[in-house]
Amino acid sequence: MSDNQQKVLIVEDDSLLAELLMSSLRKANFGTIFAPDAEEARKELDKQLLPDIILLDIILPGMNGFELLGIIKKEDRLKLIPVIVMSNLGSDQDKKKGMELGAVAYMVKADILPEDLIKKIKEVTSK
Numbered sequence: 001m002s003d004n005q006q007k008v009l010i011v012e013d014d015s016l017l018a019e020l021l022m023s024s025l026r027k028a029n030f031g032t033i034f035a036p037d038a039e040e041a042r043k044e045l046d047k048q049l050l051p052d053i054i055l056l057d058i059i060l061p062g063m064n065g066f067e068l069l070g071i072i073k074k075e076d077r078l079k080l081i082p083v084i085v086m087s088n089l090g091s092d093q094d095k096k097k098g099m100e101l102g103a104v105a106y107m108v109k110a111d112i113l114p115e116d117l118i119k120k121i122k123e124v125t126s127k
Contacts, residue, residue, distance in 0.1 A: 003022065005031040006125055009051035011041040012086070013060050017109070021055065024114035028109035028120070035058045038063035042071070045078055051123050055117075056103070058094070066097060073102035086112065 008030050012018040015036070022032040032033035033051055039061050044051070054072070058065035065085065072078045085098040090108040098106040104124050107117065 004028060006052040006121075007031040007033060007049070008056045009033045009035060009041065009044055011035045011038065011054065011060065012057045013037060013066065014057075019055070020114070021117070024118065025121075028118045030118075035109075037061050038065070038068040041068060045072070045091050050078070050081060053121055054081055055081045055121075056085050058085060058089050058098070066101060069098065069101045069103060080108065084117075084120060084124065 008025055010018055010021050010032060012021065012034075013036050014064075018034055018036070019041055022034060025032050035044050040061055041054075045061065056065045056069060064072055065087065069085070071081055072081065072083060079102070082104040085103045085104065085106045086109055087106070088109050090110070095106045107120070
Protein backbone atom coordinates (compact mmCIF):
# COMPACT_ATOMS: atom_id res chain seq x y z
CA MET A 1 0.00 0.00 0.00
CA SER A 2 1.57 3.31 -1.02
CA ASP A 3 1.29 6.51 0.98
CA ASN A 4 -0.73 8.30 -1.67
CA GLN A 5 -3.39 5.59 -1.95
CA GLN A 6 -6.68 6.09 -0.19
CA LYS A 7 -7.16 3.33 2.35
CA VAL A 8 -10.41 1.39 2.65
CA LEU A 9 -11.17 -0.66 5.76
CA ILE A 10 -13.42 -3.57 4.78
CA VAL A 11 -15.33 -5.05 7.71
CA GLU A 12 -16.85 -8.22 6.27
CA ASP A 13 -17.15 -11.75 7.65
CA ASP A 14 -17.66 -13.38 4.24
CA SER A 15 -14.06 -14.04 3.17
CA LEU A 16 -14.99 -14.69 -0.47
CA LEU A 17 -16.82 -11.36 -0.75
CA ALA A 18 -14.01 -9.59 1.10
CA GLU A 19 -11.45 -10.98 -1.39
CA LEU A 20 -13.61 -9.83 -4.31
CA LEU A 21 -13.93 -6.35 -2.79
CA MET A 22 -10.21 -6.10 -2.05
CA SER A 23 -9.30 -7.21 -5.58
CA SER A 24 -11.70 -4.70 -7.18
CA LEU A 25 -10.49 -1.87 -4.95
CA ARG A 26 -6.81 -2.62 -5.55
CA LYS A 27 -7.42 -2.56 -9.32
CA ALA A 28 -8.94 0.91 -8.80
CA ASN A 29 -5.74 1.94 -6.94
CA PHE A 30 -7.12 1.87 -3.39
CA GLY A 31 -5.22 0.39 -0.49
CA THR A 32 -7.23 -2.16 1.48
CA ILE A 33 -7.34 -3.25 5.10
CA PHE A 34 -9.43 -6.27 6.03
CA ALA A 35 -11.22 -7.05 9.29
CA PRO A 36 -13.48 -10.14 9.52
CA ASP A 37 -15.39 -8.80 12.54
CA ALA A 38 -15.95 -5.71 14.71
CA GLU A 39 -13.22 -6.66 17.19
CA GLU A 40 -10.56 -6.79 14.45
CA ALA A 41 -11.95 -3.57 12.96
CA ARG A 42 -11.52 -1.84 16.32
CA LYS A 43 -7.92 -3.06 16.48
CA GLU A 44 -7.29 -1.55 13.03
CA LEU A 45 -8.97 1.70 14.10
CA ASP A 46 -6.74 1.87 17.19
CA LYS A 47 -3.68 2.15 14.95
CA GLN A 48 -2.14 5.51 14.11
CA LEU A 49 -2.88 5.37 10.40
CA LEU A 50 -6.64 5.58 9.95
CA PRO A 51 -8.53 4.51 6.82
CA ASP A 52 -10.04 7.12 4.51
CA ILE A 53 -13.33 5.23 4.39
CA ILE A 54 -14.94 2.15 5.96
CA LEU A 55 -17.09 -0.47 4.22
CA LEU A 56 -19.14 -2.05 6.97
CA ASP A 57 -21.25 -5.19 6.99
CA ILE A 58 -24.05 -5.31 9.58
CA ILE A 59 -24.33 -9.03 10.28
CA LEU A 60 -21.01 -9.88 11.91
CA PRO A 61 -19.94 -12.41 14.53
CA GLY A 62 -19.91 -10.85 18.01
CA MET A 63 -20.69 -7.14 17.87
CA ASN A 64 -22.86 -6.24 14.89
CA GLY A 65 -22.17 -3.47 12.40
CA PHE A 66 -24.79 -1.11 13.84
CA GLU A 67 -23.06 -1.27 17.22
CA LEU A 68 -19.64 -0.68 15.66
CA LEU A 69 -20.99 2.23 13.61
CA GLY A 70 -22.36 3.81 16.79
CA ILE A 71 -18.95 3.49 18.47
CA ILE A 72 -17.12 4.94 15.46
CA LYS A 73 -19.39 7.98 15.26
CA LYS A 74 -19.02 8.71 19.01
CA GLU A 75 -15.19 8.69 19.04
CA ASP A 76 -13.66 12.05 18.18
CA ARG A 77 -10.70 10.65 16.24
CA LEU A 78 -12.95 8.34 14.18
CA LYS A 79 -16.23 10.17 13.70
CA LEU A 80 -15.23 11.97 10.51
CA ILE A 81 -14.29 8.76 8.68
CA PRO A 82 -17.10 8.12 6.18
CA VAL A 83 -18.81 4.75 6.54
CA ILE A 84 -20.68 2.96 3.77
CA VAL A 85 -22.88 0.17 5.09
CA MET A 86 -23.02 -2.89 2.85
CA SER A 87 -25.47 -5.46 4.07
CA ASN A 88 -27.94 -8.12 3.08
CA LEU A 89 -30.37 -6.38 5.43
CA GLY A 90 -32.34 -4.25 3.02
CA SER A 91 -35.46 -3.16 4.87
CA ASP A 92 -36.30 0.53 5.05
CA GLN A 93 -35.98 0.28 8.82
CA ASP A 94 -32.42 -1.08 8.58
CA LYS A 95 -31.44 1.57 6.02
CA LYS A 96 -32.92 4.30 8.21
CA LYS A 97 -31.06 3.00 11.27
CA GLY A 98 -27.74 2.92 9.40
CA MET A 99 -28.17 6.46 8.14
CA GLU A 100 -29.30 7.75 11.55
CA LEU A 101 -26.18 6.21 13.12
CA GLY A 102 -24.04 8.22 10.71
CA ALA A 103 -23.43 6.15 7.56
CA VAL A 104 -22.94 8.20 4.40
CA ALA A 105 -24.59 5.48 2.30
CA TYR A 106 -26.40 2.17 2.77
CA MET A 107 -26.03 -0.36 -0.01
CA VAL A 108 -27.69 -3.77 -0.26
CA LYS A 109 -25.07 -6.40 -1.19
CA ALA A 110 -27.30 -8.18 -3.71
CA ASP A 111 -27.67 -4.91 -5.64
CA ILE A 112 -24.00 -3.83 -5.63
CA LEU A 113 -21.77 -4.04 -8.67
CA PRO A 114 -18.07 -3.48 -7.93
CA GLU A 115 -17.92 -0.51 -10.32
CA ASP A 116 -20.90 1.13 -8.56
CA LEU A 117 -19.23 0.66 -5.18
CA ILE A 118 -15.97 2.16 -6.44
CA LYS A 119 -17.87 5.10 -7.92
CA LYS A 120 -19.62 5.66 -4.56
CA ILE A 121 -16.31 5.45 -2.64
CA LYS A 122 -14.71 8.00 -4.97
CA GLU A 123 -17.75 10.25 -4.64
CA VAL A 124 -17.68 10.09 -0.83
CA THR A 125 -13.91 10.47 -0.41
CA SER A 126 -13.63 13.40 -2.83
CA LYS A 127 -15.84 15.64 -0.68
